[in-house]
Amino acid sequence: MSLFKVQQPLSLKQQAYEGIKNAIIVHKIPPGSTLFERDLSENLGISRTPVREAIPLLEMEGWVKSIPRKGTFVSQITAVDVEEVIQIRRGLEILVIELLIPKITERNIEELDKIYVKQLEHIEDSGQFIAVDKDFHIYLAELSENRRLVNLMSTISDQIRWFGVSALNLPNRTEQTLKEHASLIKCLKNKDAEKAKEAVLEHIEHTRVAILSSLSKEFESRK
Known part of the structure; x- marks a missing residue:
């Protein structure tokens, strides 16, 4: 045997x-x-x-x-890299919302609130802050109960973290991220799929703009 x-x-x-x-x-x-x-x-x-x-x-x-x-x-981070990953992330996160809305429970919301509070506690530590940010989005993916989607989200999240660490040094970006997460949690609590999709797309767009702005500043500093 x-x-x-x-x-x-x-x-x-x-x-x-x-x-x-x-x-x-x-x-x-x-x-x-x-x-x-x-x-x-x-x-x-x-x-x-x-x-x-x-x-x-x-x-x-x-x-x-x-x-x-x-x-x-x-490897160097380029604007093309960022745009490609953001495009994929939009599609994945919208699918996550569609799959989890019928399944999400009050206990799941409580867990999201705990992750939110944990991220709030690391607002001065960009490395820890962005690590908890990954936990937040991966937990949402896990609620979809689609293993392959979770794996794809994990890969994309690693790249987003890599791109986004410098962006957290921009004024108010950490505070803005927390507000965007709070808004998304509220939509999920109300099981409002369309509002949740709008919230997650807004969060992704703000992330894209912050990363590209950070890249631009780094490029100018190297001249």
């Missing part, structure tokens, strides 16, 4: 992958930076071998780019 293997903790390769990716997302390793295996292994507290093995995974997903005889670099 064959048995399924017991799930093991993350391998060192997976730890390296997650650690480097998260550092890229929150801009501890900024776009355009060169990756050095020795520095990464020292910071992660693991050997260089799993770091080396993690690099191709990161490159396959577009987080880094390796150039022969030059090195491996964190």
